[in-house]
Amino acid sequence: MAEARIELIATGDELLNGSIVDTNSPWLMGQLEGLGLPVWRKTMVRDDRGALVETLRMAASRSDVVVVSGGLGPTSDDLTAECAAEAAGVGMRFDEGAFASLEARMRARGLAVSANNRRQAMVPEGAEVIPNRHGTAPMLELRIQQARFFFLPGVPREYFALAAEELLPRLSALARAAPQRRTILLRCYGLPESALDQKLASLPDSFPGLSLAYRTTLPENHAKLTATGPRAEALLAEAVPEARRRLGLDCFGQDDETFSRAVGNTLLDKKATLALAESLTAGRAAALLAETPGASRYLLGGLVVYSERLKRELLGVPADLLAEHGAVSLEVAESMASQARSRLGSDYAVACTGLAGPEGDERHPVGTVMTALASPSGVTSRRHLFMGDRERIREFAAYATLDALRRSLLTS
Amino acid sequence: MAEARIELIATGDELLNGSIVDTNSPWLMGQLEGLGLPVWRKTMVRDDRGALVETLRMAASRSDVVVVSGGLGPTSDDLTAECAAEAAGVGMRFDEGAFASLEARMRARGLAVSANNRRQAMVPEGAEVIPNRHGTAPMLELRIQQARFFFLPGVPREYFALAAEELLPRLSALARAAPQRRTILLRCYGLPESALDQKLASLPDSFPGLSLAYRTTLPENHAKLTATGPRAEALLAEAVPEARRRLGLDCFGQDDETFSRAVGNTLLDKKATLALAESLTAGRAAALLAETPGASRYLLGGLVVYSERLKRELLGVPADLLAEHGAVSLEVAESMASQARSRLGSDYAVACTGLAGPEGDERHPVGTVMTALASPSGVTSRRHLFMGDRERIREFAAYATLDALRRSLLTS
Numbered sequence: 001m002a003e004a005r006i007e008l009i010a011t012g013d014e015l016l017n018g019s020i021v022d023t024n025s026p027w028l029m030g031q032l033e034g035l036g037l038p039v040w041r042k043t044m045v046r047d048d049r050g051a052l053v054e055t056l057r058m059a060a061s062r063s064d065v066v067v068v069s070g071g072l073g074p075t076s077d078d079l080t081a082e083c084a085a086e087a088a089g090v091g092m093r094f095d096e097g098a099f100a101s102l103e104a105r106m107r108a109r110g111l112a113v114s115a116n117n118r119r120q121a122m123v124p125e126g127a128e129v130i131p132n133r134h135g136t137a138p139m140l141e142l143r144i145q146q147a148r149f150f151f152l153p154g155v156p157r158e159y160f161a162l163a164a165e166e167l168l169p170r171l172s173a174l175a176r177a178a179p180q181r182r183t184i185l186l187r188c189y190g191l192p193e194s195a196l197d198q199k200l201a202s203l204p205d206s207f208p209g210l211s212l213a214y215r216t217t218l219p220e221n222h223a224k225l226t227a228t229g230p231r232a233e234a235l236l237a238e239a240v241p242e243a244r245r246r247l248g249l250d251c252f253g254q255d256d257e258t259f260s261r262a263v264g265n266t267l268l269d270k271k272a273t274l275a276l277a278e279s280l281t282a283g284r285a286a287a288l289l290a291e292t293p294g295a296s297r298y299l300l301g302g303l304v305v306y307s308e309r310l311k312r313e314l315l316g317v318p319a320d321l322l323a324e325h326g327a328v329s330l331e332v333a334e335s336m337a338s339q340a341r342s343r344l345g346s347d348y349a350v351a352c353t354g355l356a357g358p359e360g361d362e363r364h365p366v367g368t369v370m371t372a373l374a375s376p377s378g379v380t381s382r383r384h385l386f387m388g389d390r391e392r393i394r395e396f397a398a399y400a401t402l403d404a405l406r407r408s409l410l411t412s
Numbered sequence: 413m414a415e416a417r418i419e420l421i422a423t424g425d426e427l428l429n430g431s432i433v434d435t436n437s438p439w440l441m442g443q444l445e446g447l448g449l450p451v452w453r454k455t456m457v458r459d460d461r462g463a464l465v466e467t468l469r470m471a472a473s474r475s476d477v478v479v480v481s482g483g484l485g486p487t488s489d490d491l492t493a494e495c496a497a498e499a500a501g502v503g504m505r506f507d508e509g510a511f512a513s514l515e516a517r518m519r520a521r522g523l524a525v526s527a528n529n530r531r532q533a534m535v536p537e538g539a540e541v542i543p544n545r546h547g548t549a550p551m552l553e554l555r556i557q558q559a560r561f562f563f564l565p566g567v568p569r570e571y572f573a574l575a576a577e578e579l580l581p582r583l584s585a586l587a588r589a590a591p592q593r594r595t596i597l598l599r600c601y602g603l604p605e606s607a608l609d610q611k612l613a614s615l616p617d618s619f620p621g622l623s624l625a626y627r628t629t630l631p632e633n634h635a636k637l638t639a640t641g642p643r644a645e646a647l648l649a650e651a652v653p654e655a656r657r658r659l660g661l662d663c664f665g666q667d668d669e670t671f672s673r674a675v676g677n678t679l680l681d682k683k684a685t686l687a688l689a690e691s692l693t694a695g696r697a698a699a700l701l702a703e704t705p706g707a708s709r710y711l712l713g714g715l716v717v718y719s720e721r722l723k724r725e726l727l728g729v730p731a732d733l734l735a736e737h738g739a740v741s742l743e744v745a746e747s748m749a750s751q752a753r754s755r756l757g758s759d760y761a762v763a764c765t766g767l768a769g770p771e772g773d774e775r776h777p778v779g780t781v782m783t784a785l786a787s788p789s790g791v792t793s794r795r796h797l798f799m800g801d802r803e804r805i806r807e808f809a810a811y812a813t814l815d816a817l818r819r820s821l822l823t824s
Binding site: 013014015016017018019020021022023026027028029030031032033038039040041042043044045046047048051055058073074075076077109111114116117134136155157213214215224276278280281282283284285286287289290291293295296299300301302303304305306307309310313314343344345357358390391394 | 426427428429430431432433434435438439440441442443444445450451452453454455456457458460463467470604605606607609610613624625626627628629630688690692693694695696697698699701702703705707708711712713714715716717718719721722725726755756757768769770797799800801802803804806
């Protein structure tokens with residue numbers, strides 16, 4: 001079988017006026033690429049009837065599979081189902097099943113079903129209606145000319161879920177005919193992309209057939225190792241350990257192992273508990289650790305001490321330490337960690353204090369962050385300078401706070 | 413003059429295999445939208461000669477201005493200039509000026525000029541060559557059929573610089589001729605998109621010329637009111653107050669006023685301070701409030717009490733209350749808020765406790781969240797049931813916790 005031509009269409013004014021960046025499609029492209037089903041083209045078009053119908057017809061004439069996202073919602077600018085019917089030259093029908101499940105969903109939340117919701121149950125004749133248990137708009141499959149069209153909601157949560165549960169399984173038959181391809185993602189923190197590339201660039205020389213790609217989702221950098229063909233699995237089994245040896249502790253996890261889970265796993269391995277004391281991150285480090293289900297096995301809790309008074313009164317940082325060194329100092333960060341450990345009764349405690357901006361103070365530039373770790377064997381601290389806006393500085397600070405713990409536990 | 417039809421084309425395999433997310437285009441779209449020059453469609457296509465020529469021809473036949481990025485580099489998969497010549501039906505010529513500046517640039521960095529670099533100085537006949545002082549590939553302007561094409565390198569640093577310095581000034585003449593367009597974004601929390609549409613859908617009947625669009629970035633829903641023409645400003649000045657009247661407290665802000673800032677502003681207006689006590693959100697609500705610069709004027713701090721022991725020992729929730737009602741109860745939420753208010757010495761305190769999943773307990777389904785607000789006049793609480801995965805439940809819970817405060821302060 002010749003390779004299927006797969007194209008994507010994303011609809012929505014918000015994609016074309018700079019309001020949002022489409023991250024749905026790159027994710028699906030990566031999934032399809034991983035299955036050996038490359039996407040050859042993608043179009044974004046506004047919520048405009050004429051442009052959308054023309055785009056669907058054009059895609060039908062040149063591709064085998066077309067995945068369309070967006071425009072299935074309840075509002076008047078949601079035009080995709082109608083345009084699909086027009087492009088296919090069929091009428092619309094009311095789907096009782098889709099409406100019943102939408103009604104049940106709304107009722108469970110105590111919401112009234114509106115006339116607009118009825119619109120969401122109108123589907124092109126001949127379309128297969130695929131239930132969506134993650135939202136109100138069903139997914140649709142419809143043939144237009146010789147092409148198979150799949151219509152998904154644009155809301156990322158629904159898109160990801162339906163693509164994973166319904167779309168990819170339907171396309172896997174195409175994948176079986178395509179060459180095998182395997183990919184491993186190595187997740188790193190603390191290594192700029194250029195340094196990552198320097199460490200890994202020569203890997204394909206030792207492992208012919210291996211290809212490398214990089215992706216930055218700050219504060220993380222990821223390396224993607226890909227192999228194709230019948231030896232793909234075996235090649236990665238040899239190349240990945242070598243890559244991890246080169247990356248050392250900067251690589252915290254592989255594939256689905258998030259940073260939050262990686263930190264949690266180091267605590268689980270030691271059967272240890274953690275408390276936090278946060279100033280500039282104001283709870284963000286604790287919330288990051290709590291992303292992982294089962295975090296209550298190691299996360300006891302923490303103190304958000306945004307005001308200087310609470311640093312003294314709630315956490316017990318000595319007033320003279322604050323007066324002498326200032327709230328943004330290694331001394332205060334260490335005291336915060338020690339106090340959190342003793343007051344909350346945990347095995348380990350981490351703390352951070354710093355300047356997220358927009359302005360620095362007389363002693364430090366904006367982006368200065370002090371992190372500290374209190375453990376049964378003592379207290380350590382470190383000074384960082386992060387660049388970027390307030391959000392970025394706070395995100396980097398939350399990572400740095402937890403990463404000090406991870407590295408310490410992995411080497412102790 | 414009728415509005416110019418502007419479309420974007422981005423080329424490159426890396427855009428279609430999930431390796432990178434194109435953030436160049438959304439930035440340019442936002443810039444053009446701000447000039448009143450909306451982009452109506454965008455195409456991404458692989459480094460494939462046939463597909464690229466066809467895409468350029470199609471764009472030439474339907475648009476007035478086409479901005480193409482990528483494929484101007486020195487390697488063999490950089491095909492854009494040749495394909496542009498083919499689509500325009502012209503030959504290629506060697507541009508001495510472009511080559512001289514490329515040579516000077518390479519020499520300044522101690523690099524040898526390769527045969528591949530000579531390729532970068534080959535341009536379509538009739539193209540205007542616009543020097544690029546940020547990289548080796550010049551920017552090109554070329555007419556294909558009736559459309560003006562601009563070709564830019566895809567490297568973000570060069571793209572942003574050339575777009576800002578060369579492209580936008582060239583397009584601003586169109587902007588002056590295009591009709592004025594003004595947009596106001598109304599940000600809501602607590603209203604499903606269908607309810608939002610129901611409240612606003614009839615607005616264009618009262619204000620002819622007004623157009624509506626919706627966008628969901630959960631837990632927020634946004635309505636965008638747009639007006640075009642010389643009366644755009646005046647029309648919005650009348651329509652926006654009416655829209656806000658219909659939305660009431662569900663609309664928390666306008667344009668750049670984030671949820672975090674809106675909550676902070678209600679505290680600033682009362683010169684009041686806040687403390688938090690968080691269980692399932694583990695610091696996320698405090699961190700959300702601290703997103704806004706200057707949050708230290710009203711955010712004192714908070715307690716993350718993830719373990720039941722800390723709810724008792726650190727926060728002072730009575731053990732018999734926990735035993736009788738369980739940690740996920742309105743009674744415990746109220747006690748958490750009251751205790752946080754008295755222990756941290758704030759004017760107001762908010763608290764939340766609940767089940768983020770993946771599993772519920774014997775009393776409550778996953779997604780059950782209790783929020784409470786302690787104020788000088790007493791304590792109130794509310795039970796919620798949020799759908800979705802762990803991340804979504806925690807995000808909704810953080811919003812709900814702060815929103816109770818916002819609504820209360822706005823009506824007291």
